[in-house]
Amino acid sequence: MTSPPADVPDIPPSLAARPHDARRGLPIPPVNIHPDPTGGGSHVDFTTINTITSTRLAVERRCSLCGEPMGYWVAFLGGPRAAELMRYADPPGHPECMTAALSLCPHLAIGRHRRARADRPGAGIIPPGSHGDKPDRYLLGITRTYQTRFIPEHGFTVYLPAPFKTVRAHVYGPDGRLRPATDTR
Structure with missing residues (x-):
């Protein structure tokens, strides 16, 4: 495992202490570690x-x-529809860790970044009821x-938060990067 690249924003100490992906230099969340189907350990x-x-x-x-x-x-992170329904497919986390994910996770941070095709091994599964489209x-x-x-x-878990005390919006700028919006409450 390697250290994160020098251009990565501040990472909360608990997230920085995680093992790092050798190719991307990113911390590996525990929810992205899967048992190896052959029974030989695990994979990311x-x-x-x-x-x-x-x-x-x-x-x-x-x-x-x-x-x-x-x-x-x-904290819960998702698109406007998840917030409207107060129903999330992704589990909660520390507000600081979720804020870091907004700039660390390529799928979130870069507007044009798309998930792997469903027919590719390891491409993931879209949760039941989801359309797979990326929110704006x-x-x-x-x-x-x-x-x-x-x-x-x-075989799926849904997370139901209580009403939010604070909501911070993040939108894609002209450069295609996610950034804080002005309509935060």
Whole structure:
């Protein structure tokens, strides 16, 4: 594992302490570590969330990105529709870790970055009911509490936050990079 590149923004210490991906130099969240199908250890897949790990971390009130216990505030990151429905496919995390993900994760940070084609091995699975389209903005909602619901017929977990105390909007600028918007509440 290597260290993060020099041009990476400030990373919370708990996230910086994670193992790093050798190719990208990015911290590897625990939810992106998957058991090897051959039974020989594990592998990293940034395109898919390990539902067993993410559900366990959420139930234990641990950050999905760094794995450490979350304090009073927790954050959810998603598009406007997720915020409208107050229903998230991605698990919660520390507000600082989720803020770092906005610039670290290429899929989030770069407007033209697309997920791998579904027919490519390791491309991930789009959750049931999702359309897979990338939103034009991401909202970082901060709340105190949430519920975790496992949907057994889909093998999928949904996260239901309490009403947000704060919502920070991030939009793609003319350069195609995600940046804070002015319509934050």
